[in-house]
Amino acid sequence: MADIFSSESENGLMCAERHLKRASYAAFLGIRLIVNEGRLQTVLPPREDLIGNVNLPALHGGVLGSLLDLTASLVLAYDAELIDTPRLVNIDVDYLRTGRVLETFGAGEVVRRGRRAANVRCWLWQDNFERPIAAARVQFLLPQRSV
Amino acid sequence: MFSKALKELPPFGEAVGMSLDENDLGPGISVLLPGHPRLAVDEIDQNFHTGAILAIIDNTAGWCIRDHPDYVEGTSMATLDLRVDFLHAVSVSQTLRVRAICEAIDDNVAFVRATAEELENGLIIATGQATFMLGTPSGLDVTTGLD
Secondary structure, three states: OHHHOOHHHHHHHHHHHHHHHHEHHHHHHOOEEEEEOOEEEEEEOOOHHHEEEOOOOEEOHHHHHHHHHHHHHHHHHHHHOOOOOOEEEEEEEEEOOOOOOOOEEEEEEEEEEOOOEEEEEEEEEOOOOOOOOEEEEEEEEOOOOOO | OOHHHHOOOOHHHHHHOOEEOOOOOOOOEEEEEEOOHHHEOEOOOOEEOHHHHHHHHHHHHHHHHHHOOOOOOOOOEEEEEEEEEEOOOOEOOOEEEEEEEEEEEEOOEEEEEEEEEEOOOOOEEEEEEEEEEEOOOOOOOHHHHOO
16 A cells, blocks of 8 residues: 555655644544545544534534644645644635535645745535535644754 | 523534633623643644634634624524634633624625634634625525535
Protein backbone atom coordinates (compact mmCIF):
# COMPACT_ATOMS: atom_id res chain seq x y z
CA MET A 1 0.00 0.00 0.00
CA ALA A 2 2.56 2.52 1.19
CA ASP A 3 4.89 2.17 -1.78
CA ILE A 4 2.41 3.74 -4.20
CA PHE A 5 2.97 7.05 -2.43
CA SER A 6 6.05 9.15 -2.86
CA SER A 7 8.17 9.58 0.25
CA GLU A 8 6.94 13.16 0.28
CA SER A 9 3.29 12.24 0.80
CA GLU A 10 4.31 9.55 3.27
CA ASN A 11 5.97 12.20 5.38
CA GLY A 12 2.93 14.43 4.92
CA LEU A 13 0.68 11.59 6.00
CA MET A 14 2.82 10.99 9.07
CA CYS A 15 2.51 14.68 9.94
CA ALA A 16 -1.27 14.68 9.51
CA GLU A 17 -1.60 11.46 11.51
CA ARG A 18 0.54 12.87 14.30
CA HIS A 19 -1.66 15.97 14.43
CA LEU A 20 -4.82 13.90 14.61
CA LYS A 21 -3.41 11.45 17.14
CA ARG A 22 -2.79 14.10 19.78
CA ALA A 23 -5.86 16.21 18.92
CA SER A 24 -8.44 16.36 21.72
CA TYR A 25 -11.40 18.11 20.07
CA ALA A 26 -11.02 16.04 16.88
CA ALA A 27 -11.09 12.87 19.01
CA PHE A 28 -14.21 14.11 20.80
CA LEU A 29 -15.95 14.47 17.41
CA GLY A 30 -14.59 11.09 16.28
CA ILE A 31 -12.74 12.28 13.16
CA ARG A 32 -10.59 9.76 11.26
CA LEU A 33 -8.19 10.05 8.32
CA ILE A 34 -8.02 8.09 5.08
CA VAL A 35 -5.87 8.45 1.98
CA ASN A 36 -7.77 7.99 -1.25
CA GLU A 37 -5.76 8.03 -4.51
CA GLY A 38 -2.98 10.00 -2.83
CA ARG A 39 -5.38 12.57 -1.39
CA LEU A 40 -6.04 13.06 2.26
CA GLN A 41 -9.65 12.72 3.37
CA THR A 42 -11.31 13.13 6.72
CA VAL A 43 -14.19 10.92 7.82
CA LEU A 44 -16.77 11.71 10.49
CA PRO A 45 -18.96 8.76 11.49
CA PRO A 46 -22.54 9.80 12.37
CA ARG A 47 -23.48 9.96 16.03
CA GLU A 48 -26.60 10.96 17.96
CA ASP A 49 -24.80 13.63 19.95
CA LEU A 50 -23.61 15.42 16.80
CA ILE A 51 -27.18 16.34 15.85
CA GLY A 52 -28.24 19.99 15.78
CA ASN A 53 -31.80 19.61 14.57
CA VAL A 54 -33.70 16.64 15.95
CA ASN A 55 -36.77 17.21 13.75
CA LEU A 56 -35.07 16.81 10.36
CA PRO A 57 -32.76 15.27 11.74
CA ALA A 58 -29.54 17.04 10.72
CA LEU A 59 -25.98 17.33 11.95
CA HIS A 60 -25.19 20.50 13.91
CA GLY A 61 -23.81 23.36 11.78
CA GLY A 62 -21.03 23.66 14.33
CA VAL A 63 -20.07 20.04 13.71
CA LEU A 64 -19.81 20.64 9.96
CA GLY A 65 -17.87 23.86 10.59
CA SER A 66 -15.53 22.03 12.96
CA LEU A 67 -15.00 19.25 10.43
CA LEU A 68 -14.14 21.84 7.77
CA ASP A 69 -11.73 23.52 10.20
CA LEU A 70 -10.00 20.21 10.99
CA THR A 71 -10.02 19.06 7.37
CA ALA A 72 -8.28 22.27 6.29
CA SER A 73 -5.70 21.95 9.10
CA LEU A 74 -4.95 18.31 8.30
CA VAL A 75 -4.77 18.91 4.54
CA LEU A 76 -2.30 21.72 5.22
CA ALA A 77 -0.25 19.58 7.65
CA TYR A 78 -0.17 16.86 4.99
CA ASP A 79 0.71 19.19 2.14
CA ALA A 80 3.30 21.28 3.97
CA GLU A 81 4.59 18.42 6.16
CA LEU A 82 3.99 20.50 9.25
CA ILE A 83 5.12 19.29 12.63
CA ASP A 84 3.71 22.23 14.58
CA THR A 85 0.03 23.15 14.39
CA PRO A 86 -0.72 26.09 12.10
CA ARG A 87 -2.79 28.91 13.58
CA LEU A 88 -6.23 29.28 12.02
CA VAL A 89 -6.86 32.99 11.44
CA ASN A 90 -10.34 32.86 9.97
CA ILE A 91 -12.81 30.58 8.27
CA ASP A 92 -15.71 31.33 5.97
CA VAL A 93 -18.20 28.48 5.75
CA ASP A 94 -20.90 28.09 3.11
CA TYR A 95 -23.64 25.68 4.08
CA LEU A 96 -24.90 24.14 0.86
CA ARG A 97 -27.19 21.29 1.83
CA THR A 98 -28.62 19.71 4.95
CA GLY A 99 -26.04 17.59 6.74
CA ARG A 100 -27.96 14.37 7.22
CA VAL A 101 -27.01 11.96 9.98
CA LEU A 102 -24.72 9.96 7.70
CA GLU A 103 -21.01 9.33 7.40
CA THR A 104 -19.47 12.65 6.28
CA PHE A 105 -16.28 13.02 4.24
CA GLY A 106 -13.98 16.00 3.92
CA ALA A 107 -11.23 16.94 1.48
CA GLY A 108 -9.38 20.08 0.56
CA GLU A 109 -6.61 21.73 -1.35
CA VAL A 110 -3.97 24.27 -0.48
CA VAL A 111 -4.66 27.19 -2.80
CA ARG A 112 -1.52 29.04 -1.83
CA ARG A 113 1.21 28.40 0.67
CA GLY A 114 3.60 31.24 1.30
CA ARG A 115 6.29 31.64 3.89
CA ARG A 116 4.02 33.00 6.58
CA ALA A 117 0.46 32.27 5.53
CA ALA A 118 -1.56 29.66 3.70
CA ASN A 119 -4.97 29.69 2.04
CA VAL A 120 -6.92 26.43 1.98
CA ARG A 121 -10.22 25.47 0.44
CA CYS A 122 -12.12 22.45 1.67
CA TRP A 123 -15.51 20.81 1.26
CA LEU A 124 -17.69 18.11 2.76
CA TRP A 125 -19.94 15.51 1.19
CA GLN A 126 -21.91 12.48 2.29
CA ASP A 127 -23.28 9.78 -0.04
CA ASN A 128 -22.54 11.71 -3.23
CA PHE A 129 -19.24 13.49 -3.89
CA GLU A 130 -20.98 15.56 -6.60
CA ARG A 131 -23.31 17.07 -4.00
CA PRO A 132 -21.20 18.88 -1.39
CA ILE A 133 -23.03 19.76 1.83
CA ALA A 134 -20.63 22.50 2.91
CA ALA A 135 -17.49 24.28 1.76
CA ALA A 136 -15.03 26.68 3.34
CA ARG A 137 -12.17 29.06 2.67
CA VAL A 138 -9.66 28.99 5.52
CA GLN A 139 -6.67 31.24 6.26
CA PHE A 140 -3.74 30.02 8.31
CA LEU A 141 -0.58 31.45 9.78
CA LEU A 142 2.21 28.95 9.32
CA PRO A 143 4.35 28.01 12.29
CA GLN A 144 7.66 29.90 12.08
CA ARG A 145 10.70 27.78 12.64
CA SER A 146 13.67 29.62 14.04
CA VAL A 147 16.65 29.14 11.74
CA MET B 1 -39.98 35.36 25.33
CA PHE B 2 -38.57 32.25 23.67
CA SER B 3 -36.40 31.15 26.55
CA LYS B 4 -38.47 28.04 27.26
CA ALA B 5 -37.92 26.65 23.79
CA LEU B 6 -34.28 27.66 23.98
CA LYS B 7 -33.63 25.64 27.06
CA GLU B 8 -33.97 22.55 24.92
CA LEU B 9 -30.42 22.29 23.70
CA PRO B 10 -29.66 20.43 20.49
CA PRO B 11 -27.87 17.14 21.28
CA PHE B 12 -24.55 18.57 20.13
CA GLY B 13 -24.99 21.67 22.30
CA GLU B 14 -25.50 19.37 25.26
CA ALA B 15 -22.49 17.20 24.33
CA VAL B 16 -20.26 20.27 24.10
CA GLY B 17 -21.65 21.70 27.35
CA MET B 18 -23.19 25.00 26.30
CA SER B 19 -25.97 26.72 28.22
CA LEU B 20 -28.16 29.78 27.78
CA ASP B 21 -27.04 32.68 29.96
CA GLU B 22 -30.38 33.86 31.30
CA ASN B 23 -28.88 36.59 33.43
CA ASP B 24 -27.63 38.47 30.41
CA LEU B 25 -29.91 41.38 29.63
CA GLY B 26 -29.03 41.56 25.97
CA PRO B 27 -29.55 42.85 23.38
CA GLY B 28 -29.53 39.52 21.64
CA ILE B 29 -28.75 36.20 23.21
CA SER B 30 -25.90 35.08 25.41
CA VAL B 31 -24.64 31.50 25.64
CA LEU B 32 -21.93 30.17 27.94
CA LEU B 33 -19.46 27.42 27.21
CA PRO B 34 -17.26 26.33 30.11
CA GLY B 35 -13.87 25.08 28.99
CA HIS B 36 -13.15 21.36 29.10
CA PRO B 37 -10.10 19.30 28.03
CA ARG B 38 -12.17 17.64 25.26
CA LEU B 39 -12.56 21.09 23.62
CA ALA B 40 -8.81 21.75 23.59
CA VAL B 41 -6.58 21.66 20.51
CA ASP B 42 -4.45 18.81 21.87
CA GLU B 43 -2.80 17.52 25.03
CA ILE B 44 -0.11 20.19 24.95
CA ASP B 45 -2.05 23.12 23.51
CA GLN B 46 -4.79 23.58 26.11
CA ASN B 47 -6.55 26.38 24.27
CA PHE B 48 -10.07 26.07 22.89
CA HIS B 49 -10.03 24.49 19.45
CA THR B 50 -11.24 27.01 16.86
CA GLY B 51 -13.86 24.47 15.75
CA ALA B 52 -15.42 24.49 19.23
CA ILE B 53 -15.58 28.30 19.20
CA LEU B 54 -17.16 28.19 15.75
CA ALA B 55 -19.74 25.66 16.99
CA ILE B 56 -20.96 27.80 19.88
CA ILE B 57 -21.08 30.89 17.62
CA ASP B 58 -23.11 28.92 15.05
CA ASN B 59 -25.53 27.79 17.74
CA THR B 60 -25.95 31.21 19.35
CA ALA B 61 -26.33 32.89 15.95
CA GLY B 62 -29.25 30.61 15.10
CA TRP B 63 -30.88 31.07 18.49
CA CYS B 64 -30.74 34.87 18.49
CA ILE B 65 -32.98 35.07 15.42
CA ARG B 66 -35.89 34.02 17.63
CA ASP B 67 -35.25 37.15 19.68
CA HIS B 68 -35.91 39.44 16.69
CA PRO B 69 -39.37 41.11 16.64
CA ASP B 70 -39.95 40.09 12.98
CA TYR B 71 -39.33 36.41 13.66
CA VAL B 72 -42.49 34.28 13.52
CA GLU B 73 -42.28 31.52 16.15
CA GLY B 74 -41.93 28.08 14.63
CA THR B 75 -40.38 29.25 11.34
CA SER B 76 -37.66 26.89 10.14
CA MET B 77 -34.19 28.28 9.46
CA ALA B 78 -31.14 27.11 7.54
CA THR B 79 -27.66 28.59 7.90
CA LEU B 80 -26.43 29.95 4.58
CA ASP B 81 -22.97 31.00 5.68
CA LEU B 82 -20.84 31.76 8.70
CA ARG B 83 -17.53 33.58 8.88
CA VAL B 84 -15.46 33.60 12.04
CA ASP B 85 -12.30 35.58 12.83
CA PHE B 86 -10.21 34.14 15.66
CA LEU B 87 -8.63 37.14 17.40
CA HIS B 88 -6.91 35.44 20.34
CA ALA B 89 -6.26 31.98 21.69
CA VAL B 90 -8.13 31.24 24.92
CA SER B 91 -7.39 28.57 27.52
CA VAL B 92 -9.92 25.83 28.30
CA SER B 93 -9.55 26.84 31.96
CA GLN B 94 -11.76 29.79 30.96
CA THR B 95 -15.49 30.00 30.24
CA LEU B 96 -16.57 31.50 26.91
CA ARG B 97 -19.54 33.79 26.50
CA VAL B 98 -20.98 34.23 23.04
CA ARG B 99 -23.37 37.08 22.36
CA ALA B 100 -25.28 37.14 19.09
CA ILE B 101 -27.74 39.66 17.73
CA CYS B 102 -29.98 39.46 14.71
CA GLU B 103 -29.60 42.83 13.03
CA ALA B 104 -32.33 42.41 10.42
CA ILE B 105 -34.78 40.01 8.87
CA ASP B 106 -35.64 40.93 5.29
CA ASP B 107 -37.06 38.78 2.47
CA ASN B 108 -36.75 35.79 4.83
CA VAL B 109 -33.01 36.33 5.21
CA ALA B 110 -31.72 36.91 8.74
CA PHE B 111 -28.44 38.79 9.29
CA VAL B 112 -26.53 37.99 12.47
CA ARG B 113 -23.41 39.28 14.20
CA ALA B 114 -21.73 37.55 17.12
CA THR B 115 -18.80 37.91 19.48
CA ALA B 116 -17.10 35.38 21.72
CA GLU B 117 -15.35 36.63 24.83
CA GLU B 118 -13.64 35.37 27.95
CA LEU B 119 -16.31 35.52 30.64
CA GLU B 120 -13.85 36.57 33.32
CA ASN B 121 -12.43 39.71 31.70
CA GLY B 122 -14.59 40.40 28.65
CA LEU B 123 -11.71 40.08 26.19
CA ILE B 124 -13.17 39.44 22.75
CA ILE B 125 -11.49 36.33 21.32
CA ALA B 126 -13.58 35.77 18.17
CA THR B 127 -16.11 37.57 16.02
CA GLY B 128 -18.63 36.01 13.67
CA GLN B 129 -21.07 36.99 10.97
CA ALA B 130 -23.78 34.73 9.60
CA THR B 131 -26.80 34.74 7.33
CA PHE B 132 -29.77 32.42 7.58
CA MET B 133 -32.59 31.55 5.23
CA LEU B 134 -35.93 31.45 7.01
CA GLY B 135 -38.87 29.31 5.98
CA THR B 136 -41.99 31.23 5.04
CA PRO B 137 -44.66 31.39 7.76
CA SER B 138 -46.85 29.14 5.56
CA GLY B 139 -44.54 26.33 6.58
CA LEU B 140 -42.43 25.89 3.46
CA ASP B 141 -39.35 24.07 4.64
CA VAL B 142 -36.34 25.94 3.36
CA THR B 143 -33.97 23.39 4.82
CA THR B 144 -35.16 20.71 2.46
CA GLY B 145 -35.77 23.32 -0.24
CA LEU B 146 -32.02 23.73 -0.52
CA ASP B 147 -31.57 20.18 -1.79
